[in-house]
Every structure is written in C-alpha cells, then in structure tokens.
Amino acid sequence: MTSVITPPAALEPYPSTDGVGVATIAFVPRSDFRAVVAALKADGFEMAADLCAVDYLTFPTRSLPVGVVGERFEVVLNLLSMSKRQRVRLRVQVPAADPVVDSLYDLYPGTEAMEREAFDLLGVRFAGHPDLSRILLPEEWEGHPLRKDYGIGRVPVQFKSTPGPR
Amino acid sequence: MDETKNVTAVERPLWPTEETSEGSQELFERSKTSPEELGREVGAVLRLPEGPIIDPTQIDIERSDDETMIINMGPQHPSTHGVLRLMLELDGEVVLRTKPIIGYLHTGMEKQAEDLAFIQGSTNVTRMDYLAPLYQELAFSLATEALLGVEIPARATYIRMLMTELNRISSHLMWMATNGMDMGSTSMMIYGFREREMILSFFEKTTGVRMNHNYIRPGGVAADLPDGWEDDVEVICNTVETRSYEYDQLLTGQTIFRQRMEGIGNLTAEEALALSVTGPLLRSTGVPWDLRRTMPYCAYDAVDFDVIVGTYGDNFDRYSIRLNEIRESVKIVRQLLAAMPRGDYRVQNAKVTPPPRGRIDQSMEALIHHFKVFTEGFTVPEGEVYVAIESPRGELGCYIASDGGSKPYRLHMRGPSFVNLQALPLLMRGGLLSDAVAVISSVDPVMGEVDR
Known part of the structure; x- marks a missing residue:
C-alpha cells in the first residue's frame, strides 16, 4: 500500500460509454486500490454497488489509457454516491501469476458476496476476506468457469463425492 | 478448515493459478469459526470510522458451543422461496447466526451469454429473475444500446x-x-x-x-x-x-x-x-x-x-x-x-x-x-x-x-436479490425461528437471479 493516498479528485477520468455522464471511470493500480476506495468512501461514496471481474485472456489488445499495462484479469468496482448522484467505476489490473486483490470487506461489507462470486467464477482472490469459499458452485468444483481457458462442456455434471473423469 | 483461508496481505502466499481447494461453505461451531467470519454471520456490518470491525463478542449473543444448535433450513423448504438454504445457529427458538448458502440454481448464464450474440442475449438474461x-x-x-450508440x-x-x-x-x-x-x-x-x-x-x-x-x-x-x-x-x-x-x-x-x-x-x-x-x-x-x-x-x-x-x-x-x-x-x-x-x-x-x-x-x-x-x-x-x-x-x-x-x-x-440476501444474518439476529420465514419473505429473493 502506498503511503500517499490518492485523493479522489486526482483520479484520471476515462471516456465513459455509459451515456449522459453517469459514471467516471478510473484505472487504479492494484497496490493503491484499497487506499483509493477508502478515500472515495470518505468522499461520500456510500455504497459499493457492484464488483465483478473480467478475464481478458483472449482479448489482450483492449484499449487502455496510456501508462496502464493490461493484465489478464481486471476487477471492476462500481461505487455509488447517493448524495452526489454519481457513480465511479474503478478498474484494477490483476496479473495472472498472482491474482490477488485486497478485500474491501471491512470498508464495504456489501462486497462480501460479490468478492466470493468473483473468486468462485474467475479465481481472483481477495486478501482479507473473512470466508473466501465458493458461493455459486459446489465446494468440490475444480476450476473457475468464467475464465476464458475453461473448457466448455468438459465435464457435464459434477456430483458430490463422485470423482470426475479427469 | 485450513488456516490459509484468512490470509492478510502481509503473509499472503503466492497462489498458483490452478490451485482451487476452497473452504467449506457451511456454518460451523463457534470454536471452529474465525472472529471475522463470526462477525459476518451475526451480521456485524457497521464499521467504526477508524476501520476496525465491531467486536462480535460485544454483541450479546455470546454462547458456548454446547448451548446452541446448528440447524439446516432448505434448500427444499417451502418458505425459502426457491432453493435457498440457510444454516442457522439457534439458542432454543432464537436465531443467533445465519449463513445463506446459495448456488443450487446456478446455471452459468453469464458464461452462456459469452457464447450468444447480442441479438440472442435477451433470451438468456430474461431467465434470471423469472x-x-x-x-x-x-x-x-439499454447496455447494448449504450455501446452501440x-x-x-x-x-x-x-x-x-x-x-x-x-x-x-x-x-x-x-x-x-x-x-x-x-x-x-x-x-x-x-x-x-x-x-x-x-x-x-x-x-x-x-x-x-x-x-x-x-x-x-x-x-x-x-x-x-x-x-x-x-x-x-x-x-x-x-x-x-x-x-x-x-x-x-x-x-x-x-x-x-x-x-x-x-x-x-x-x-x-x-x-x-x-x-x-x-x-x-x-x-x-x-x-x-x-x-x-x-x-x-x-x-x-x-x-x-x-x-x-x-x-x-x-x-x-x-x-x-x-x-x-x-x-x-x-x-x-x-x-x-x-x-x-x-x-x-x-x-x-x-x-x-x-x-x-x-x-x-x-x-x-x-x-x-x-x-x-x-x-x-x-x-x-x-x-x-x-x-x-x-x-x-x-x-x-x-x-x-x-x-x-x-x-x-x-x-x-x-442481481439485486443476490446482494440483498447478505442482509439476512442481520435481519434474523435475535429473532425467533418462526420470524425467519417472515424475514426471508420480506427480502423477496428470487433464486433464479441470485444464482444466475
């Protein structure tokens, strides 16, 4: 974590496609993620509306602002300010070799299930999460299905206590 | 329960990408539960301005394991509105801890959507919240039109x-x-x-x-x-x-x-x-x-x-x-x-x-x-x-x-139901088991949307 907390005003805005200027998009380095979110929370963003992850394995040429190196995973956090009627979308690049992001559970407890979902389906881990277990898939499931290299239809159904044909 | 579950950023090991052994999804006795997780299961959600979690032991539901009983409700329970499974820790008839366990209706719609053209997409998403x-x-x-302009x-x-x-x-x-x-x-x-x-x-x-x-x-x-x-x-x-x-x-x-x-x-x-x-x-x-x-x-x-x-x-x-x-x-x-x-x-x-x-x-x-x-x-x-x-x-x-x-x-x-379900431990804490049914109902979860 950096010693200097990036003030929200310094977020680099990125052209938004959401229309009518609803959301500000910003790319945040992974090391600053928590600090930036904490600063935004103090700045009046009361709610973490959504958190999801994207696997850009088969689309590495996506357009990114200058200075941002695209990694395989991207964690996308949507913050909502009710007092200002604004949204901010933070995009964090997460390398495939070390897919770990700081958990936001102690800032926004509402991200608990969303982080578990991102972990379950994409295998991005959240350090500091109280119970990072699978949420939608069975406990014994192998692999993370929303990854682009996950074989579709490889194993039709996995049942409990039945070792799959792998 | 392995100790690698609650790692902080400092002692975090390098996770191999393929490593997929996870902890269990169920609710356990207090002696086997970490304080953070215990706090979540009792619905201690408010944070002090400085950041620390409110100590779960401050909440007046501190009990030893032999005083309480963990029961399972669902997924085939008529009043859980679908296939919602709850694990509840009870003291008599009073609910102390709750853990919603979901995923019984997971059909991989988000994965499927990646294989359907935009023109076919609404046939897929319409099946979430039925x-x-x-x-x-x-x-x-609206999202597609925003991209298309x-x-x-x-x-x-x-x-x-x-x-x-x-x-x-x-x-x-x-x-x-x-x-x-x-x-x-x-x-x-x-x-x-x-x-x-x-x-x-x-x-x-x-x-x-x-x-x-x-x-x-x-x-x-x-x-x-x-x-x-x-x-x-x-x-x-x-x-x-x-x-x-x-x-x-x-x-x-x-x-x-x-x-x-x-x-x-x-x-x-x-x-x-x-x-x-x-x-x-x-x-x-x-x-x-x-x-x-x-x-x-x-x-x-x-x-x-x-x-x-x-x-x-x-x-x-x-x-x-x-x-x-x-x-x-x-x-x-x-x-x-x-x-x-x-x-x-x-x-x-x-x-x-x-x-x-x-x-x-x-x-x-x-x-x-x-x-x-x-x-x-x-x-x-x-x-x-x-x-x-x-x-x-x-x-x-x-x-x-x-x-x-x-x-x-x-x-x-x-999915709004998916997120709203997180309020269940809080809503149920200290209530009677019979009120749990009323609380689930008032949250109005639709499991098709929760599990997607």
Whole structure:
C-alpha cells in the first residue's frame, strides 16, 4: 500500500460509454486500490454497488489509457454516491501469476458476496476476506468457469463425492 | 478448515493459478469459526470510522458451543422461496447466526451469454429473475444500446416503460401472494395470483409468452402493442387499483399479520448502505433512493410518481412499500397510456434490427441484412458499460465488456436479490425461528437471479 493516498479528485477520468455522464471511470493500480476506495468512501461514496471481474485472456489488445499495462484479469468496482448522484467505476489490473486483490470487506461489507462470486467464477482472490469459499458452485468444483481457458462442456455434471473423469 | 483461508496481505502466499481447494461453505461451531467470519454471520456490518470491525463478542449473543444448535433450513423448504438454504445457529427458538448458502440454481448464464450474440442475449438474461423478466431484458438492451450508440424511438421507450411497470405490478402481486401465504393468509395467496394472471394474459397477448418474453431487445421491442391494448391496460389498472385497497383491508388491520410484521427484521439506513442493499429494503429504512427518480433512465423524468419510503425498516414497512408501489405503478401506467407516442416501435437501423418480413421478398439488401443479423448478429463497438435500472427488487445492473464482436466478451448482471440476501444474518439476529420465514419473505429473493 502506498503511503500517499490518492485523493479522489486526482483520479484520471476515462471516456465513459455509459451515456449522459453517469459514471467516471478510473484505472487504479492494484497496490493503491484499497487506499483509493477508502478515500472515495470518505468522499461520500456510500455504497459499493457492484464488483465483478473480467478475464481478458483472449482479448489482450483492449484499449487502455496510456501508462496502464493490461493484465489478464481486471476487477471492476462500481461505487455509488447517493448524495452526489454519481457513480465511479474503478478498474484494477490483476496479473495472472498472482491474482490477488485486497478485500474491501471491512470498508464495504456489501462486497462480501460479490468478492466470493468473483473468486468462485474467475479465481481472483481477495486478501482479507473473512470466508473466501465458493458461493455459486459446489465446494468440490475444480476450476473457475468464467475464465476464458475453461473448457466448455468438459465435464457435464459434477456430483458430490463422485470423482470426475479427469 | 485450513488456516490459509484468512490470509492478510502481509503473509499472503503466492497462489498458483490452478490451485482451487476452497473452504467449506457451511456454518460451523463457534470454536471452529474465525472472529471475522463470526462477525459476518451475526451480521456485524457497521464499521467504526477508524476501520476496525465491531467486536462480535460485544454483541450479546455470546454462547458456548454446547448451548446452541446448528440447524439446516432448505434448500427444499417451502418458505425459502426457491432453493435457498440457510444454516442457522439457534439458542432454543432464537436465531443467533445465519449463513445463506446459495448456488443450487446456478446455471452459468453469464458464461452462456459469452457464447450468444447480442441479438440472442435477451433470451438468456430474461431467465434470471423469472418474476420480473422484462427488467433483465431492459437492462441488457439499454447496455447494448449504450455501446452501440443508437437512439431508440420514443414509442419503443414508452412501450418498454409500460411493460416493465406492469411487470413491477405483477412481481409485487406475486410477493404479496407468497408473503400472505408465509404469514398464514392463504386467501391473499389466491388473490395475488388472480390479479397477476390478468397481467400475464396481457403479456401473452403482447409478447406471445407468459414468462421469459424476449420482448425488449436491443434496438426497441420485438412487436408493437396488440390492437385494443388500451382497453386491456385500462381494465388491469382499474382492477389492480380497486383490489389493492381490498388487500389493504384484508391485511393491514389484521392483528395477527401486524404482530408478525411490525418490529420484525429491523434494518437501519446505515446498515442497509453498508450492505449495498437496494430496492424496497433500502427504502424501508427511510432512504429515498429509487433509480427511476434519482438517476432516470428511459423517460421516467417525464412521468409523475412518488417514491415510497418507510420509517422503521421492518417487515411491515417493506409490505407497505410494495403495496403502495403497486398503486404508484398503476399511476405511471395510466400516464403512459395517455401519452403513448405514435411512431415506430424499434429503430430502423438495418445493422441492428432485422428488416420487416415483407421487405425481404422485394429487396436484395433487406435479404442480406436479414441473413447477416440472424446468422452473425450485429457487431458492437469495443468498450465496457454499466447500466443500472430499478427492478422490483432493487438496483439491477448490467455490465457488458465488448471486444468489438457480435457477442459480449463478458456479461455480468448485478442481481439485486443476490446482494440483498447478505442482509439476512442481520435481519434474523435475535429473532425467533418462526420470524425467519417472515424475514426471508420480506427480502423477496428470487433464486433464479441470485444464482444466475
């Protein structure tokens, strides 16, 4: 974590496609993620509306602002300010070799299930999460299905206590 | 339980990407549960300004393991509204800890969406929240249109609003029905389904099916409203409005109903915001947050309606909000009925919408466009977008990342029920087991949307 907390005003805005200027998009380095979110929370963003992850394995040429190196995973956090009627979308690049992001559970407890979902389906881990277990898939499931290299239809159904044909 | 579960950033090991051994999803005895997880299971959600979690031992439910009992409720329990499984820690009849365990209806719709063209996408997303299918279609269509940059005709917008508001009425009626049944009022159950049937019949007439319509599509809607729709909608409005006062009479003053609803499942505004809870749950705490009003989409800035808020954040407030939202939706539908513009019901952009059937026999170009749209689909420019609308259950968000092809690179739906379920441990703490049924009902989860 950096010693200097990036003030929200310094977020680099990125052209938004959401229309009518609803959301500000910003790319945040992974090391600053928590600090930036904490600063935004103090700045009046009361709610973490959504958190999801994207696997850009088969689309590495996506357009990114200058200075941002695209990694395989991207964690996308949507913050909502009710007092200002604004949204901010933070995009964090997460390398495939070390897919770990700081958990936001102690800032926004509402991200608990969303982080578990991102972990379950994409295998991005959240350090500091109280119970990072699978949420939608069975406990014994192998692999993370929303990854682009996950074989579709490889194993039709996995049942409990039945070792799959792998 | 392995110790690697609760690692901090400092002692974090380098995880191999393929490593997928996870902890168990179930609820365990206190001696086997970490303090952080214990805090979550008792619903300790408020954070002090400095950051530390409120010590769960400060909450007066400290018990030793042999005093309590862990029971399992669901997934095949009639009052868990689908396949929701709860593990509860009880002391006698009092609920101490709750852990919702979900995923029993997971069908991988987000993965499937990556393999379906944008034109096929709404058939997929409509199956998520099966009680309010038109909302998923609307969110998906709005997101796709934002990426495409197409402007849809006014009539299409108004038809969308009309249909989704009717859908809100039917969804809330369904909630009134099942909530009535959970509270022991089987007559409410019959009445709710009776009125919902009228709306579903109108949907069938308009879209061809009663559920999972695939009616709202990128570029507009699939078909114009049927002949005589004004009369049908008028009858629905009059009936629903009159009967909403009958439900009021049946339930609101009813002693047993009130005793089971008032003061049960309390939530404060701070807790609701911390848990990202939206919809009637959030409004019951007194926060006037309704995306139709606060961040208007479609043409909601052109219609007049009230945002219903509660005061105490209990089950009864949530009941009142839903009952009154039915009336507000009737009000909106009446205004849409009077103001419905003439014109086209979908955008005449041959790259997005297929040409009319009649043109195909006459025009080579129409044939080519028709063929292209239905085989390859239209391409959507690269980009990513998050569009949020107010579904009957709260903020329904659709996040699409596009790589410039004809299929979404990644589609993520922010299901309001999925997020709202996180409030269950908090709502149930300290309540009776019999009230748990009332609390689940008042959260109004639809498992199709929770598990996706």
